[in-house]
Amino acid sequence: MIAALNRRQALAIGVSAATTAILGGSVLPAAAANDYEDLIKKFTGGKVPTVGRVKIDAPEIAENGNTVPMTIMVESPMTPASYVTEVLVVADGNPRAGVATFRFTPDSGIAEANTRIRLASTQWLHVVAKTNDGAFFMAKKEVKVTIGGCGG
């Protein structure tokens, strides 16, 4: 008997498991396009961040779009004179761009944090760091969200 392709079966062949599973059974009709650029502008007050000093350690291909490990690191002496205050993480392919903001102090000792995030599809992570003297630095990294299953 031929069954219609229900959701479980769609997952069984792996198709777009991530796209629908992650941000809900049905993603809200995207009222607006992903607003990552606006979030970055708001964070920097319109300043254009310098590329560099920021490193993103995330898998090139996600194993599970529901929980993608991600580490951000920013080069900084982390002294009261010179330290990273905030780091903004946005994703340009989710229905909403916001992911997380990390806040550091000189007592952090190092500007480094790791969390696990939801990615609805293949997209870029953009990470912008703010220093105590008002400078902004950034990096971006593409994470592929795939169906997999044919390697070997």
Added chain:
Amino acid sequence: MATNVRPRIRLDKKQAKKGELVEVKALVSHVMETGQRRDASGKIVPRKILNKFVCTVNGKEVFAADFEPAVSANPYIQFKFKAQESGKVVLTWFDDDGSTIVGEESIAVS
């Protein structure tokens, strides 16, 4: 209002030399409901996430984070702080509903 949820916390060392970095890993059970999902009847399930996290050592903030719905269920957080003095390491998560989840560890600094 603190809830009964007990976070799981791991410090890579219980004793540190002054100025040494201490790594903290923490996991907490939470659905992180995005507010973008519909239930079986088609109604939107309201957003309920942990939106903020703070770590203090002896009351002084050493690391904090704001979370959006794109942070995974059962949020994981890993970071470091610079050991300055012996004392209490307190981790607090803030829920959309106003409640908090609190975990505590101690560190001995020599």
Added chain:
Amino acid sequence: MISRREFVQVAAAVAALVPGGWSRSFAQQRMTQAELLKFNSVGNVTLVHVADIHGQLLPVYFREPTVNLGVGEAKGLVPHLTGRALLDHYKIPAKSQAAYALSAEDFAALAKSYGRIGGLDRIATILKSIRAERGNRVLFLDGGDTWQNSYTSLQTKGQDMVDCMALLKPDAMTGHWEFTLGEARVKEIVDTLGFPFLAQNVRDTEWNEPVFKSSVMLDRGGVRVGVIGQALPYTAIANPRWMIPNWSFGIREDDLRKEVANVRKDGAELVVLLSHNGFDLDRKLASRVAGIDVILAAHTHDALPEVVRVGKTLLVASGSHGKFVSRLDLDVRNGEVKDFRFKLIPVFADAIEPNAEMAAKIRSIRAPHEAMLGEVIGKTDTLLYRRGNFNGTLDNLICDAMLEERDAQIALSPGFRWGNSLLPGQSITREDIYNATAISYPAAYRLTMSGARLKEVLEDVADNIFNPDPYYQQGGDMVRVGGLAYTIDIGKPAGQRISGLTLRPRGEPIDPAKDYVVAGWASVNEGTEGPPIWDVTMNYIKRKGTVAPVEADHIRVLGS
């Protein structure tokens, strides 16, 4: 099959051709064990490497690909040269032993002369000989894809391979298909191996802590050698994640950098990466991670008769199915490789004496199953092979079987790179089918899929092979299709490579909105239902008696 005496004569005749390069030493050899193993040793360390044996205890026929396209910076480079271009590149005479072992040129004809290749009993002989010559300078490393993909390895959950490999006394191994045995079984085996299973790039999903040892330090020939292991970064994507739910993989380039620094700090004078990344990924990694002297590559099944140098790093690719043993002699002084010599030793089964102890072990493992495995279920009139980016006759056969046995319009078969070849006129046994299908998630599913989803599947798999950045490649070949024709432009970006999808044989265009009945196997998702693919394939062959799948022209390739 010709006798051994005649066979040596063929080899000698071929040897007369000889232009130069690697092939000269090779082609001039008569095909004797002594000649195959002949090596002008150098230095104080000898690395011996095998990889991607895929459960094959016995010698096999294995035809290398005719189509193995390189993209981005790898375009036109080895291992993406095939056939004539490969032979020309290494100055290998046509029809020589080397041509037979390394390319698909004249494969069926040469196979009749040169015979099968591989067999763990022959590999044991080679190792014994190298150890006798080089003593405590020898490091023997297994690159993984060892414990699965034959009947006995599936039936014993890898124990047959574990027991046989134990006789070879590896110094370390890493893995990929090993993980399809599931977390509990992998842990159980690793605990009893007696040598380390290395994987610096596997972490538990909860606390992000290493699951396996990252590296091991070994003293060989007065040299402190640091061996770091790297499992297939995409195991949890390419294979069922539900079997290894608590483990997370990835390239973890930064962690690798730290591990290289660690072993150097601990006094390593030679750093070896025992890798299951795949060749292109390793080539890129070698250009970005400093301090690795040798990368022993695996996964993509490339067999290269010479090392590839990237900066100071030497890359070795040792082929698959037990066809080759790599020997790399290194002269290590003051923490630097001053000199090296390499040979990719082809394991010609008719020329190399089986090791008695290993042969007896293999016989005892196979004895209970021998009669069943040897049962002839049909015959092939054409060469059955699997390797190639887009299709092979073996997968065409499996797709035909799924279309008919499962009454489907379209069949999908995974782009596995393992699976033995069968010569025209050869009988097909049960074992031959297991050798192409033995996996721990064999259900042949049947469901309906829209035309749009079909395209999505093809696009997604295509990007895993043809993404110009090797860090985004998974290895494996393109998913095989039956009942479907399409055009692929490998140079286009993700999502835009596939066009012209039509239903065979009549050629009506696939309608994105319409549903089609699709049969397939090796789904990575838990709970997939259907009969095991080997039953589907065997039933089909039994029904047909004789099969003759041909190299179909249903896939048009652009941009190569």
